[in-house]
Amino acid sequence: MKQIESIDDIRAAVRALRSENKTIAFVPTMGALHQGHISLIRKAHKHADAVVVSIYVNPEQFGPNEDFDSYPRRLQADLNVCEKEKVDLVFTPDDAVMYSSSVNYFSIEIEELGDHMDGASRPGFFEGIVLVVNKLFNIIKPDIAVFGQKDIQQFQILSRMVKEFNHSVELVMAPIARANDGLALSSRNAYLSEEERTIAPALYRALRYVEKQILDGVDKPELLLSHQKDELEAKGFQNDYLNVYSLDRLAPVSQLKEGNRYILAGAAYLGKTRLIDNIIIDF
Protein backbone atom coordinates (compact mmCIF):
# COMPACT_ATOMS: atom_id res chain seq x y z
CA MET A 1 0.00 0.00 0.00
CA LYS A 2 1.23 3.46 -0.90
CA GLN A 3 0.33 6.65 0.94
CA ILE A 4 0.51 9.57 -1.46
CA GLU A 5 0.15 13.28 -0.75
CA SER A 6 0.52 15.07 -4.09
CA ILE A 7 -1.76 15.17 -7.10
CA ASP A 8 1.03 14.39 -9.56
CA ASP A 9 2.08 11.34 -7.55
CA ILE A 10 -1.44 9.93 -7.12
CA ARG A 11 -2.04 10.41 -10.85
CA ALA A 12 1.17 8.56 -11.66
CA ALA A 13 0.28 5.75 -9.24
CA VAL A 14 -3.23 5.39 -10.72
CA ARG A 15 -1.71 5.40 -14.22
CA ALA A 16 0.61 2.59 -13.15
CA LEU A 17 -2.38 0.53 -11.98
CA ARG A 18 -4.15 1.29 -15.27
CA SER A 19 -1.11 0.17 -17.24
CA GLU A 20 -1.61 -3.24 -15.60
CA ASN A 21 -5.17 -3.13 -16.98
CA LYS A 22 -6.62 -2.82 -13.50
CA THR A 23 -9.99 -1.20 -12.92
CA ILE A 24 -10.08 1.37 -10.14
CA ALA A 25 -12.60 1.79 -7.33
CA PHE A 26 -12.45 4.94 -5.25
CA VAL A 27 -13.64 5.50 -1.68
CA PRO A 28 -13.46 9.18 -0.67
CA THR A 29 -13.45 9.64 3.13
CA MET A 30 -12.74 12.25 5.76
CA GLY A 31 -10.80 9.67 7.79
CA ALA A 32 -11.67 8.58 11.33
CA LEU A 33 -12.39 5.27 9.63
CA HIS A 34 -14.85 2.90 11.28
CA GLN A 35 -16.64 -0.31 10.33
CA GLY A 36 -18.87 1.70 7.96
CA HIS A 37 -15.86 2.81 5.93
CA ILE A 38 -14.49 -0.72 6.01
CA SER A 39 -17.72 -1.95 4.43
CA LEU A 40 -17.26 0.67 1.69
CA ILE A 41 -13.70 -0.51 1.06
CA ARG A 42 -14.79 -4.15 0.92
CA LYS A 43 -17.56 -3.24 -1.50
CA ALA A 44 -14.97 -1.38 -3.59
CA HIS A 45 -12.80 -4.51 -3.77
CA LYS A 46 -15.79 -6.45 -5.11
CA HIS A 47 -16.29 -3.97 -7.95
CA ALA A 48 -12.74 -3.33 -9.16
CA ASP A 49 -9.20 -4.66 -9.27
CA ALA A 50 -7.62 -1.86 -7.24
CA VAL A 51 -8.93 0.38 -4.48
CA VAL A 52 -7.97 3.99 -3.86
CA VAL A 53 -9.06 5.63 -0.58
CA SER A 54 -8.76 9.35 0.01
CA ILE A 55 -8.54 10.78 3.50
CA TYR A 56 -9.20 14.50 3.55
CA VAL A 57 -11.23 16.62 5.94
CA ASN A 58 -12.67 19.04 3.41
CA PRO A 59 -13.01 22.50 4.96
CA GLU A 60 -15.42 23.61 2.22
CA GLN A 61 -18.19 21.35 3.49
CA PHE A 62 -18.17 22.69 7.05
CA GLY A 63 -20.18 25.74 8.04
CA PRO A 64 -18.59 28.47 10.17
CA ASN A 65 -20.24 27.11 13.34
CA GLU A 66 -19.68 23.45 12.58
CA ASP A 67 -17.11 21.00 13.89
CA PHE A 68 -14.27 21.37 11.38
CA ASP A 69 -11.66 21.99 14.08
CA SER A 70 -12.81 19.20 16.36
CA TYR A 71 -13.57 16.67 13.61
CA PRO A 72 -11.68 13.49 14.58
CA ARG A 73 -8.32 13.14 12.81
CA ARG A 74 -6.23 10.01 13.36
CA LEU A 75 -4.21 9.40 10.23
CA GLN A 76 -1.97 6.61 11.51
CA ALA A 77 -4.89 4.50 12.72
CA ASP A 78 -6.67 5.15 9.40
CA LEU A 79 -3.61 4.04 7.43
CA ASN A 80 -3.47 0.85 9.50
CA VAL A 81 -7.11 0.16 8.64
CA CYS A 82 -6.41 0.74 4.93
CA GLU A 83 -3.34 -1.50 5.04
CA LYS A 84 -5.34 -4.27 6.69
CA GLU A 85 -8.13 -3.88 4.13
CA LYS A 86 -5.63 -4.24 1.27
CA VAL A 87 -6.17 -0.76 -0.10
CA ASP A 88 -3.77 -0.10 -2.97
CA LEU A 89 -3.39 3.67 -2.71
CA VAL A 90 -4.26 6.10 0.06
CA PHE A 91 -4.45 9.71 -1.07
CA THR A 92 -3.85 12.09 1.85
CA PRO A 93 -3.64 15.61 0.41
CA ASP A 94 -3.50 18.68 2.61
CA ASP A 95 -5.39 21.92 2.03
CA ALA A 96 -2.54 23.41 -0.01
CA VAL A 97 -2.79 20.46 -2.39
CA MET A 98 -6.59 20.43 -2.69
CA TYR A 99 -7.12 24.20 -2.76
CA SER A 100 -3.83 25.44 -4.12
CA SER A 101 -4.73 29.08 -4.64
CA SER A 102 -6.08 31.62 -2.19
CA VAL A 103 -8.62 32.94 -4.70
CA ASN A 104 -11.26 30.64 -6.18
CA TYR A 105 -13.21 32.00 -9.11
CA PHE A 106 -15.38 28.94 -9.72
CA SER A 107 -18.22 27.54 -7.67
CA ILE A 108 -20.78 24.85 -8.36
CA GLU A 109 -24.36 25.71 -7.52
CA ILE A 110 -27.08 23.15 -6.81
CA GLU A 111 -30.75 23.87 -7.44
CA GLU A 112 -33.50 22.15 -5.42
CA LEU A 113 -31.63 18.99 -4.42
CA GLY A 114 -29.99 20.72 -1.47
CA ASP A 115 -33.11 22.61 -0.34
CA HIS A 116 -34.26 20.03 2.23
CA MET A 117 -32.82 17.48 4.66
CA ASP A 118 -29.17 18.17 5.47
CA GLY A 119 -28.97 20.85 2.80
CA ALA A 120 -31.54 22.98 4.63
CA SER A 121 -29.75 22.69 7.96
CA ARG A 122 -26.23 23.02 6.60
CA PRO A 123 -26.01 25.84 4.04
CA GLY A 124 -23.14 25.28 1.61
CA PHE A 125 -22.62 21.69 2.79
CA PHE A 126 -23.45 19.99 -0.49
CA GLU A 127 -21.80 22.70 -2.58
CA GLY A 128 -18.64 21.97 -0.58
CA ILE A 129 -18.99 18.23 -1.12
CA VAL A 130 -19.64 18.61 -4.82
CA LEU A 131 -16.66 20.94 -5.15
CA VAL A 132 -14.23 18.48 -3.58
CA VAL A 133 -15.67 15.30 -5.13
CA ASN A 134 -15.61 16.89 -8.60
CA LYS A 135 -11.91 17.60 -8.00
CA LEU A 136 -11.23 14.12 -6.62
CA PHE A 137 -12.97 12.43 -9.56
CA ASN A 138 -10.82 14.46 -11.95
CA ILE A 139 -7.67 13.58 -10.03
CA ILE A 140 -8.33 9.85 -9.54
CA LYS A 141 -10.53 9.18 -12.60
CA PRO A 142 -11.95 6.00 -11.04
CA ASP A 143 -14.22 3.49 -12.78
CA ILE A 144 -16.44 3.26 -9.74
CA ALA A 145 -16.80 5.20 -6.51
CA VAL A 146 -18.42 3.86 -3.36
CA PHE A 147 -20.46 6.02 -0.99
CA GLY A 148 -22.59 5.02 1.97
CA GLN A 149 -26.36 5.08 2.13
CA LYS A 150 -26.06 6.88 5.45
CA ASP A 151 -25.38 10.10 3.51
CA ILE A 152 -28.14 9.38 1.05
CA GLN A 153 -28.72 13.00 0.03
CA GLN A 154 -25.00 13.22 -0.76
CA PHE A 155 -25.29 10.04 -2.83
CA GLN A 156 -28.25 11.32 -4.82
CA ILE A 157 -26.67 14.74 -5.39
CA LEU A 158 -23.36 13.22 -6.50
CA SER A 159 -25.19 10.79 -8.81
CA ARG A 160 -26.86 13.75 -10.41
CA MET A 161 -23.56 15.62 -10.70
CA VAL A 162 -21.99 12.60 -12.40
CA LYS A 163 -24.83 12.62 -14.91
CA GLU A 164 -24.86 16.36 -15.61
CA PHE A 165 -21.06 16.75 -15.69
CA ASN A 166 -20.59 13.48 -17.65
CA HIS A 167 -18.10 11.99 -15.24
CA SER A 168 -17.36 8.47 -16.43
CA VAL A 169 -17.66 6.93 -12.99
CA GLU A 170 -20.31 4.58 -11.69
CA LEU A 171 -21.50 5.35 -8.17
CA VAL A 172 -22.16 2.38 -5.91
CA MET A 173 -24.19 2.74 -2.71
CA ALA A 174 -23.18 0.66 0.30
CA PRO A 175 -25.76 -0.11 3.00
CA ILE A 176 -25.60 1.59 6.38
CA ALA A 177 -23.29 -0.16 8.83
CA ARG A 178 -24.86 -0.28 12.29
CA ALA A 179 -23.83 -1.07 15.85
CA ASN A 180 -25.56 -4.06 17.46
CA ASP A 181 -28.20 -1.76 18.94
CA GLY A 182 -28.97 -0.28 15.52
CA LEU A 183 -27.11 3.04 15.76
CA ALA A 184 -25.75 4.01 12.34
CA LEU A 185 -21.95 4.13 12.52
CA SER A 186 -20.49 7.60 12.16
CA SER A 187 -17.18 9.26 12.92
CA ARG A 188 -19.20 11.80 14.90
CA ASN A 189 -20.46 9.09 17.28
CA ALA A 190 -17.10 9.61 19.00
CA TYR A 191 -18.54 12.88 20.36
CA LEU A 192 -21.34 11.09 22.27
CA SER A 193 -21.15 10.82 26.05
CA GLU A 194 -21.79 7.39 27.54
CA GLU A 195 -25.35 8.34 28.42
CA GLU A 196 -26.03 9.86 24.98
CA ARG A 197 -24.66 6.71 23.38
CA THR A 198 -27.33 4.61 25.11
CA ILE A 199 -30.08 6.98 23.94
CA ALA A 200 -28.77 7.39 20.37
CA PRO A 201 -30.28 4.22 18.80
CA ALA A 202 -33.77 5.63 19.41
CA LEU A 203 -33.45 7.61 16.15
CA TYR A 204 -33.16 4.40 14.13
CA ARG A 205 -35.94 2.75 16.16
CA ALA A 206 -38.20 5.70 15.34
CA LEU A 207 -37.40 5.31 11.63
CA ARG A 208 -38.09 1.57 11.81
CA TYR A 209 -41.41 2.19 13.54
CA VAL A 210 -42.47 4.71 10.89
CA GLU A 211 -41.29 2.36 8.12
CA LYS A 212 -43.46 -0.43 9.51
CA GLN A 213 -46.53 1.78 9.69
CA ILE A 214 -45.96 2.98 6.13
CA LEU A 215 -45.46 -0.55 4.80
CA ASP A 216 -48.66 -1.48 6.66
CA GLY A 217 -50.47 1.10 4.55
CA VAL A 218 -50.10 4.56 6.15
CA ASP A 219 -49.76 6.73 3.04
CA LYS A 220 -50.05 10.11 4.81
CA PRO A 221 -47.38 9.81 7.50
CA GLU A 222 -47.51 13.40 8.84
CA LEU A 223 -49.11 12.64 12.22
CA LEU A 224 -47.03 9.51 12.64
CA LEU A 225 -43.83 11.48 12.05
CA SER A 226 -44.93 14.29 14.31
CA HIS A 227 -45.62 11.80 17.10
CA GLN A 228 -42.21 10.16 16.66
CA LYS A 229 -40.54 13.55 16.81
CA ASP A 230 -42.27 14.22 20.13
CA GLU A 231 -41.06 10.87 21.42
CA LEU A 232 -37.49 11.62 20.38
CA GLU A 233 -37.68 15.05 22.01
CA ALA A 234 -38.93 13.41 25.21
CA LYS A 235 -35.90 11.12 25.14
CA GLY A 236 -33.53 14.09 24.98
CA PHE A 237 -33.08 14.63 21.24
CA GLN A 238 -33.39 18.00 19.58
CA ASN A 239 -35.02 17.22 16.25
CA ASP A 240 -33.74 18.69 13.03
CA TYR A 241 -35.97 16.81 10.57
CA LEU A 242 -37.84 13.53 10.36
CA ASN A 243 -39.72 13.13 7.13
CA VAL A 244 -40.38 11.20 3.94
CA TYR A 245 -38.64 12.52 0.81
CA SER A 246 -38.86 11.73 -2.87
CA LEU A 247 -35.80 9.84 -4.09
CA ASP A 248 -35.22 11.93 -7.21
CA ARG A 249 -35.93 15.51 -6.14
CA LEU A 250 -35.18 15.03 -2.44
CA ALA A 251 -38.29 17.02 -1.52
CA PRO A 252 -40.75 16.25 1.32
CA VAL A 253 -43.71 14.08 0.35
CA SER A 254 -46.97 14.23 2.30
CA GLN A 255 -48.93 11.68 0.27
CA LEU A 256 -47.15 8.44 -0.66
CA LYS A 257 -48.09 6.73 -3.90
CA GLU A 258 -47.88 3.02 -4.64
CA GLY A 259 -44.99 1.81 -6.74
CA ASN A 260 -42.73 4.67 -5.71
CA ARG A 261 -39.49 4.64 -3.79
CA TYR A 262 -38.96 7.09 -0.93
CA ILE A 263 -36.36 8.11 1.59
CA LEU A 264 -37.47 8.10 5.21
CA ALA A 265 -34.81 10.21 6.88
CA GLY A 266 -34.14 11.80 10.22
CA ALA A 267 -31.57 14.11 11.77
CA ALA A 268 -31.40 15.09 15.41
CA TYR A 269 -28.96 16.46 17.93
CA LEU A 270 -28.03 14.62 21.10
CA GLY A 271 -26.19 17.26 23.08
CA LYS A 272 -23.75 18.72 20.56
CA THR A 273 -23.68 15.64 18.34
CA ARG A 274 -25.72 15.65 15.16
CA LEU A 275 -26.97 12.19 14.20
CA ILE A 276 -28.50 11.26 10.84
CA ASP A 277 -30.08 8.07 9.61
CA ASN A 278 -32.41 6.89 6.87
CA ILE A 279 -34.30 3.99 5.37
CA ILE A 280 -35.21 3.54 1.71
CA ILE A 281 -38.87 2.58 1.38
CA ASP A 282 -40.40 0.83 -1.61
CA PHE A 283 -44.07 1.73 -1.28
Added chain:
Amino acid sequence: MKQIESIDDIRAAVRALRSENKTIAFVPTMGALHQGHISLIRKAHKHADAVVVSIYVNPEQFGPNEDFDSYPRRLQADLNVCEKEKVDLVFTPDDAVMYSSSVNYFSIEIEELGDHMDGASRPGFFEGIVLVVNKLFNIIKPDIAVFGQKDIQQFQILSRMVKEFNHSVELVMAPIARANDGLALSSRNAYLSEEERTIAPALYRALRYVEKQILDGVDKPELLLSHQKDELEAKGFQNDYLNVYSLDRLAPVSQLKEGNRYILAGAAYLGKTRLIDNIIIDF
Protein backbone atom coordinates in the same frame (compact mmCIF):
# COMPACT_ATOMS: atom_id res chain seq x y z
CA MET B 1 -11.68 9.20 -39.60
CA LYS B 2 -14.73 8.29 -37.59
CA GLN B 3 -17.73 10.54 -37.03
CA ILE B 4 -19.35 9.65 -33.72
CA GLU B 5 -22.59 10.95 -32.21
CA SER B 6 -22.99 9.20 -28.85
CA ILE B 7 -21.04 9.57 -25.62
CA ASP B 8 -20.59 5.82 -25.17
CA ASP B 9 -19.21 5.47 -28.70
CA ILE B 10 -16.78 8.39 -28.45
CA ARG B 11 -15.56 7.06 -25.10
CA ALA B 12 -14.98 3.63 -26.65
CA ALA B 13 -13.18 5.16 -29.62
CA VAL B 14 -10.92 7.27 -27.38
CA ARG B 15 -10.23 4.18 -25.25
CA ALA B 16 -9.20 2.32 -28.40
CA LEU B 17 -6.71 5.09 -29.25
CA ARG B 18 -5.43 5.00 -25.65
CA SER B 19 -4.95 1.24 -25.87
CA GLU B 20 -2.53 1.93 -28.72
CA ASN B 21 -0.68 4.22 -26.27
CA LYS B 22 -1.65 7.28 -28.25
CA THR B 23 -1.87 10.67 -26.60
CA ILE B 24 -5.03 12.63 -27.37
CA ALA B 25 -5.41 16.27 -28.38
CA PHE B 26 -8.88 17.76 -28.40
CA VAL B 27 -10.20 20.69 -30.42
CA PRO B 28 -13.73 21.70 -29.37
CA THR B 29 -15.53 23.74 -32.04
CA MET B 30 -18.99 24.95 -32.99
CA GLY B 31 -18.36 23.94 -36.59
CA ALA B 32 -18.40 26.32 -39.58
CA LEU B 33 -14.72 25.48 -39.72
CA HIS B 34 -12.37 27.99 -41.32
CA GLN B 35 -8.62 28.45 -41.58
CA GLY B 36 -8.51 29.43 -37.90
CA HIS B 37 -9.90 26.05 -36.85
CA ILE B 38 -7.52 24.34 -39.27
CA SER B 39 -4.62 26.02 -37.50
CA LEU B 40 -5.97 24.66 -34.19
CA ILE B 41 -6.18 21.15 -35.63
CA ARG B 42 -2.65 21.38 -37.01
CA LYS B 43 -1.40 22.61 -33.65
CA ALA B 44 -3.21 19.66 -32.03
CA HIS B 45 -1.39 17.22 -34.32
CA LYS B 46 1.93 18.71 -33.20
CA HIS B 47 1.12 18.07 -29.54
CA ALA B 48 -0.38 14.57 -29.58
CA ASP B 49 -0.65 11.31 -31.51
CA ALA B 50 -4.37 11.52 -32.20
CA VAL B 51 -6.76 14.43 -32.67
CA VAL B 52 -10.41 14.57 -31.63
CA VAL B 53 -12.55 17.45 -32.90
CA SER B 54 -16.00 18.14 -31.53
CA ILE B 55 -18.60 20.00 -33.56
CA TYR B 56 -21.46 21.21 -31.42
CA VAL B 57 -23.31 24.52 -31.41
CA ASN B 58 -23.82 24.82 -27.65
CA PRO B 59 -27.16 26.51 -26.94
CA GLU B 60 -26.10 27.30 -23.35
CA GLN B 61 -23.56 29.89 -24.48
CA PHE B 62 -26.00 31.94 -26.54
CA GLY B 63 -28.13 34.68 -24.97
CA PRO B 64 -31.85 34.90 -25.77
CA ASN B 65 -31.23 37.69 -28.31
CA GLU B 66 -28.12 36.20 -29.83
CA ASP B 67 -27.57 34.32 -33.07
CA PHE B 68 -28.09 30.69 -31.99
CA ASP B 69 -30.67 30.03 -34.72
CA SER B 70 -28.72 31.69 -37.50
CA TYR B 71 -25.27 30.47 -36.42
CA PRO B 72 -23.74 28.85 -39.53
CA ARG B 73 -24.12 25.05 -39.59
CA ARG B 74 -22.54 23.06 -42.41
CA LEU B 75 -21.69 19.64 -41.07
CA GLN B 76 -20.73 17.94 -44.33
CA ALA B 77 -18.24 20.65 -45.28
CA ASP B 78 -16.83 20.53 -41.73
CA LEU B 79 -16.40 16.76 -41.91
CA ASN B 80 -14.56 17.17 -45.21
CA VAL B 81 -12.20 19.65 -43.56
CA CYS B 82 -11.58 17.25 -40.66
CA GLU B 83 -10.96 14.37 -43.05
CA LYS B 84 -8.47 16.42 -45.01
CA GLU B 85 -6.72 17.50 -41.81
CA LYS B 86 -6.36 13.85 -40.72
CA VAL B 87 -8.55 14.20 -37.66
CA ASP B 88 -8.99 10.80 -36.00
CA LEU B 89 -12.40 11.26 -34.38
CA VAL B 90 -15.11 13.84 -34.93
CA PHE B 91 -17.65 14.02 -32.11
CA THR B 92 -20.96 15.43 -33.35
CA PRO B 93 -23.45 15.12 -30.48
CA ASP B 94 -26.91 16.67 -30.66
CA ASP B 95 -28.65 18.50 -27.81
CA ALA B 96 -30.27 15.31 -26.50
CA VAL B 97 -26.82 13.78 -26.13
CA MET B 98 -25.16 16.80 -24.51
CA TYR B 99 -28.08 17.86 -22.31
CA SER B 100 -29.92 14.62 -21.83
CA SER B 101 -32.43 15.73 -19.22
CA SER B 102 -34.91 18.56 -19.29
CA VAL B 103 -34.06 19.62 -15.74
CA ASN B 104 -30.54 20.68 -14.80
CA TYR B 105 -29.80 21.02 -11.11
CA PHE B 106 -26.14 22.00 -11.43
CA SER B 107 -24.59 25.19 -12.67
CA ILE B 108 -21.06 26.52 -12.59
CA GLU B 109 -20.65 30.10 -11.44
CA ILE B 110 -17.69 32.31 -12.32
CA GLU B 111 -16.58 35.18 -10.10
CA GLU B 112 -14.79 38.25 -11.54
CA LEU B 113 -13.27 36.65 -14.64
CA GLY B 114 -16.47 37.12 -16.61
CA ASP B 115 -17.22 40.63 -15.35
CA HIS B 116 -15.56 42.49 -18.22
CA MET B 117 -14.91 42.12 -21.97
CA ASP B 118 -17.26 39.58 -23.58
CA GLY B 119 -18.57 38.48 -20.20
CA ALA B 120 -20.01 41.95 -19.54
CA SER B 121 -21.74 42.13 -22.93
CA ARG B 122 -22.91 38.53 -23.02
CA PRO B 123 -24.41 37.49 -19.66
CA GLY B 124 -24.18 33.74 -19.16
CA PHE B 125 -21.82 33.31 -22.12
CA PHE B 126 -18.84 32.00 -20.17
CA GLU B 127 -20.99 30.00 -17.76
CA GLY B 128 -22.41 28.26 -20.86
CA ILE B 129 -18.93 27.64 -22.26
CA VAL B 130 -17.61 26.34 -18.97
CA LEU B 131 -20.64 24.06 -18.62
CA VAL B 132 -20.12 22.42 -22.01
CA VAL B 133 -16.32 22.28 -21.92
CA ASN B 134 -16.37 20.70 -18.45
CA LYS B 135 -18.68 18.04 -19.91
CA LEU B 136 -16.55 17.59 -23.03
CA PHE B 137 -13.35 17.24 -21.00
CA ASN B 138 -15.02 14.53 -18.90
CA ILE B 139 -16.26 12.75 -22.02
CA ILE B 140 -13.05 12.91 -24.08
CA LYS B 141 -10.46 13.07 -21.25
CA PRO B 142 -7.82 14.51 -23.57
CA ASP B 143 -4.17 15.10 -22.70
CA ILE B 144 -4.22 18.49 -24.33
CA ALA B 145 -6.89 20.80 -25.69
CA VAL B 146 -6.30 23.55 -28.21
CA PHE B 147 -8.18 26.86 -28.15
CA GLY B 148 -7.59 30.03 -30.16
CA GLN B 149 -6.18 33.28 -28.86
CA LYS B 150 -9.05 35.05 -30.58
CA ASP B 151 -11.29 34.01 -27.69
CA ILE B 152 -8.67 34.93 -25.13
CA GLN B 153 -11.09 35.51 -22.26
CA GLN B 154 -12.46 32.02 -22.90
CA PHE B 155 -8.92 30.63 -22.86
CA GLN B 156 -8.06 32.31 -19.57
CA ILE B 157 -11.34 31.27 -17.92
CA LEU B 158 -10.99 27.67 -19.09
CA SER B 159 -7.36 27.59 -17.90
CA ARG B 160 -8.56 28.66 -14.50
CA MET B 161 -11.35 26.05 -14.53
CA VAL B 162 -8.83 23.35 -15.39
CA LYS B 163 -6.75 24.43 -12.38
CA GLU B 164 -9.63 24.73 -9.90
CA PHE B 165 -11.43 21.58 -11.04
CA ASN B 166 -8.17 19.60 -11.40
CA HIS B 167 -8.81 18.51 -14.96
CA SER B 168 -5.71 16.68 -16.15
CA VAL B 169 -5.58 18.45 -19.48
CA GLU B 170 -3.06 20.95 -20.71
CA LEU B 171 -4.53 23.89 -22.60
CA VAL B 172 -2.61 25.12 -25.63
CA MET B 173 -3.28 28.53 -27.17
CA ALA B 174 -3.08 28.90 -30.93
CA PRO B 175 -2.39 32.32 -32.46
CA ILE B 176 -5.15 34.24 -34.23
CA ALA B 177 -5.53 33.28 -37.88
CA ARG B 178 -6.09 36.36 -40.03
CA ALA B 179 -7.15 37.21 -43.55
CA ASN B 180 -4.57 38.98 -45.73
CA ASP B 181 -5.99 42.34 -44.71
CA GLY B 182 -5.64 41.50 -41.00
CA LEU B 183 -9.26 40.61 -40.15
CA ALA B 184 -9.34 37.87 -37.51
CA LEU B 185 -11.01 34.80 -38.99
CA SER B 186 -14.38 33.97 -37.45
CA SER B 187 -17.37 31.87 -38.39
CA ARG B 188 -19.43 35.01 -37.85
CA ASN B 189 -17.55 36.85 -40.63
CA ALA B 190 -19.97 35.02 -42.92
CA TYR B 191 -22.64 37.48 -41.73
CA LEU B 192 -20.74 40.51 -43.10
CA SER B 193 -21.99 42.27 -46.22
CA GLU B 194 -19.42 42.99 -48.92
CA GLU B 195 -19.13 46.60 -47.77
CA GLU B 196 -18.85 45.65 -44.10
CA ARG B 197 -16.15 43.14 -45.00
CA THR B 198 -13.98 45.92 -46.44
CA ILE B 199 -14.43 48.02 -43.28
CA ALA B 200 -13.97 45.13 -40.81
CA PRO B 201 -10.11 45.04 -40.70
CA ALA B 202 -10.13 48.53 -39.14
CA LEU B 203 -10.71 46.92 -35.73
CA TYR B 204 -7.38 45.09 -35.93
CA ARG B 205 -5.65 48.18 -37.33
CA ALA B 206 -6.90 50.15 -34.35
CA LEU B 207 -5.50 47.51 -31.97
CA ARG B 208 -2.17 47.52 -33.80
CA TYR B 209 -2.01 51.32 -33.60
CA VAL B 210 -2.69 51.27 -29.84
CA GLU B 211 -0.18 48.45 -29.38
CA LYS B 212 2.51 50.50 -31.10
CA GLN B 213 1.82 53.55 -28.95
CA ILE B 214 1.93 51.43 -25.78
CA LEU B 215 5.17 49.74 -26.79
CA ASP B 216 6.54 53.22 -27.52
CA GLY B 217 5.88 54.08 -23.88
CA VAL B 218 2.25 55.18 -23.43
CA ASP B 219 1.45 53.66 -20.04
CA LYS B 220 -1.92 55.39 -19.55
CA PRO B 221 -3.74 54.48 -22.75
CA GLU B 222 -7.18 55.90 -21.88
CA LEU B 223 -7.17 58.86 -24.26
CA LEU B 224 -5.54 56.79 -26.99
CA LEU B 225 -8.26 54.14 -26.69
CA SER B 226 -11.01 56.73 -26.58
CA HIS B 227 -9.68 58.32 -29.76
CA GLN B 228 -9.52 54.97 -31.54
CA LYS B 229 -13.10 54.21 -30.51
CA ASP B 230 -14.19 57.49 -32.07
CA GLU B 231 -12.35 56.57 -35.26
CA LEU B 232 -14.04 53.17 -35.38
CA GLU B 233 -17.42 54.78 -34.79
CA ALA B 234 -16.75 57.19 -37.64
CA LYS B 235 -16.02 54.20 -39.90
CA GLY B 236 -19.40 52.67 -39.12
CA PHE B 237 -18.64 50.42 -36.12
CA GLN B 238 -20.70 50.39 -32.97
CA ASN B 239 -18.16 49.91 -30.21
CA ASP B 240 -18.69 47.42 -27.44
CA TYR B 241 -15.32 47.69 -25.69
CA LEU B 242 -11.75 48.61 -26.54
CA ASN B 243 -9.45 48.44 -23.57
CA VAL B 244 -6.38 47.00 -21.88
CA TYR B 245 -7.01 44.15 -19.44
CA SER B 246 -4.88 42.28 -16.92
CA LEU B 247 -4.07 38.76 -18.11
CA ASP B 248 -4.88 37.01 -14.82
CA ARG B 249 -7.99 38.77 -13.52
CA LEU B 250 -9.27 39.98 -16.91
CA ALA B 251 -10.02 43.41 -15.42
CA PRO B 252 -9.47 46.81 -17.08
CA VAL B 253 -6.10 48.42 -16.40
CA SER B 254 -5.66 52.19 -16.64
CA GLN B 255 -1.97 52.35 -15.66
CA LEU B 256 0.36 49.85 -17.29
CA LYS B 257 3.39 48.65 -15.35
CA GLU B 258 6.69 47.47 -16.79
CA GLY B 259 7.32 43.75 -16.87
CA ASN B 260 3.63 42.87 -17.01
CA ARG B 261 1.65 41.14 -19.70
CA TYR B 262 -1.68 42.60 -20.81
CA ILE B 263 -4.52 41.89 -23.18
CA LEU B 264 -5.41 44.69 -25.56
CA ALA B 265 -8.88 43.69 -26.72
CA GLY B 266 -11.72 45.12 -28.72
CA ALA B 267 -15.26 44.16 -29.65
CA ALA B 268 -17.50 46.08 -32.02
CA TYR B 269 -20.57 45.58 -34.15
CA LEU B 270 -20.58 46.11 -37.88
CA GLY B 271 -24.27 46.03 -38.72
CA LYS B 272 -25.51 42.94 -36.92
CA THR B 273 -22.14 41.22 -36.84
CA ARG B 274 -20.16 41.28 -33.61
CA LEU B 275 -16.40 41.25 -34.21
CA ILE B 276 -13.76 40.63 -31.56
CA ASP B 277 -10.00 40.79 -31.68
CA ASN B 278 -7.06 41.10 -29.32
CA ILE B 279 -3.30 41.43 -28.99
CA ILE B 280 -1.19 40.23 -26.07
CA ILE B 281 1.20 42.96 -24.98
CA ASP B 282 4.39 42.39 -23.02
CA PHE B 283 4.98 45.80 -21.45
